[in-house]
Amino acid sequence: MPGRPDPARRSRTPLSRLRVLSAAVALADEGGADALSMRKIAQRLGVVPMALYKHVANKDELLDGMIDTVVGEIDPPVEGADWRTTVRLRVLSARRMLLRHPWASAVIETRMKERPAPTPAVMAYLDEMIGVFRAGGFSLDLVHHAMHVMGSRLLGFSQELFVDSPSPAAPSSSPSPPPEEMAARYPNIAELAGAVAHDAGSVVGAGCDDQYEFEFALDLTLDGLERLRDAAA
Amino acid sequence: MPGRPDPARRSRTPLSRLRVLSAAVALADEGGADALSMRKIAQRLGVVPMALYKHVANKDELLDGMIDTVVGEIDPPVEGADWRTTVRLRVLSARRMLLRHPWASAVIETRMKERPAPTPAVMAYLDEMIGVFRAGGFSLDLVHHAMHVMGSRLLGFSQELFVDSPSPAAPSSSPSPPPEEMAARYPNIAELAGAVAHDAGSVVGAGCDDQYEFEFALDLTLDGLERLRDAAA
DNA sequence: ACCTGAACACCGTTCAAGT
DNA sequence: ACCTGAACACCGTTCAAGT
Numbered sequence A, B: 001m002p003g004r005p006d007p008a009r010r011s012r013t014p015l016s017r018l019r020v021l022s023a024a025v026a027l028a029d030e031g032g033a034d035a036l037s038m039r040k041i042a043q044r045l046g047v048v049p050m051a052l053y054k055h056v057a058n059k060d061e062l063l064d065g066m067i068d069t070v071v072g073e074i075d076p077p078v079e080g081a082d083w084r085t086t087v088r089l090r091v092l093s094a095r096r097m098l099l100r101h102p103w104a105s106a107v108i109e110t111r112m113k114e115r116p117a118p119t120p121a122v123m124a125y126l127d128e129m130i131g132v133f134r135a136g137g138f139s140l141d142l143v144h145h146a147m148h149v150m151g152s153r154l155l156g157f158s159q160e161l162f163v164d165s166p167s168p169a170a171p172s173s174s175p176s177p178p179p180e181e182m183a184a185r186y187p188n189i190a191e192l193a194g195a196v197a198h199d200a201g202s203v204v205g206a207g208c209d210d211q212y213e214f215e216f217a218l219d220l221t222l223d224g225l226e227r228l229r230d231a232a233a
Numbered sequence C, D: 001a002c003c004t005g006a007a008c009a010c011c012g013t014t015c016a017a018g019t
Helices: A017-031 A038-044 A049-054 A059-071 A083-100 A104-114 A120-135 A140-153 A179-185 A187-198 A210-232 B017-031 B038-044 B049-054 B059-071 B083-100 B104-114 B120-135 B140-153 B179-185 B187-198 B210-232
Strands: none
Touching (some): A017 A059, A038 A049, A059 A083, A059 A104, A059 A120, A083 A104, A083 A210, A120 A140, A140 A210, A140 B210, B038 B049, B059 B083, B059 B104, B059 B120, B083 B104, B083 B210, B120 B140
């Protein structure tokens, strides 16, 4: 069949910005931001690297597109619920997104710092969140404070300080010292870790329940905000 | 003078791990994490790239060393003050460090996620922080919660969601739409921004006082923790 | 006009050849 | 034994040559 394009090179559907971004997100989900490269995205799409530049200006703009893609996955605000429920559900949805895309928080944070303005989806997300607070009776001043207080719980940091089960693929380059030495060097961490592992009655296995901890912190912050609001009224 | 080493290549002091890490931190401070490369560090030290590998195993281990370097810059806990003052001063010192090294929070966060254990300086920092809470009369359970609640305020996210004055070097690849269109698309952000810029009585210039906002959020969180502690007693 | 291969200026790291 | 240049397998992006 002369003139027929090489099947290995031809993709079923034509290339598009959406297909490029989807492939990029999938690649980053699998191997982290370091494993992401224009060349690998092209390879996965069965396309020559330069073909990507028809749909994204460069790698920087690709990263912005990836942020918009994943932030767009956050559930929209629920209708008809009170402000507190709405904020709570939304932040928990954002957290699930960040857990699905572990590379996202660092990329978002870096972008936030060096770009003049966040990407459109981030802007929309923050805007909707402000609207929820306003509808809940918060003054402008208090909404301003509230956004700062929520801080990284809105986006950009998924709160896992201690990973109890290290990722299976992670090669421990420097093997951690034996538990006794760890306990001697960091007595308070050891004491805390012991207590947490000990009284884990309802929690399956050792270590702490990240989901519970996240919601605990979130609820405490929300309590404080509500108290401030009522005091101002 | 035959046999004399080339002065352009010879460095005054001999290469050491500390000099390598210092050069790496300085390079990242100037150009961000992307501008950091083994080759550029070597060039700055007047040394051949491979010479660095005598003092750091690879770039991953270099990044770990850089984290330890900057986390080591955080002031030690003050002696003789109550727990609240001590935590407050320490977290504010950590924030100053993160502002000095804008690349650090993203690097720390990425590292926290893929490494089984944080670097020694991070471990020591967290350990001391736990000790301060314990000395303040917090139960083990409550300290555990407290560390989660403090979350990214301890390390890793510097809270600047909106940069009022974009960094001078930042070339606006996609020029932001005119203010009217921004206000139409994001009415709540616009309303908030207007209010903040308007009633900036004591604050010099437009925009919000990041320092004030950071301390406001911190104090609110601390209030909540103290209330919990007293209720448990 | 559109597409794309080669090329350019990088990168981290290996390794063998030099002293 | 130590040091280091060349080399390898990458990378993002430019650009000219091909259709």
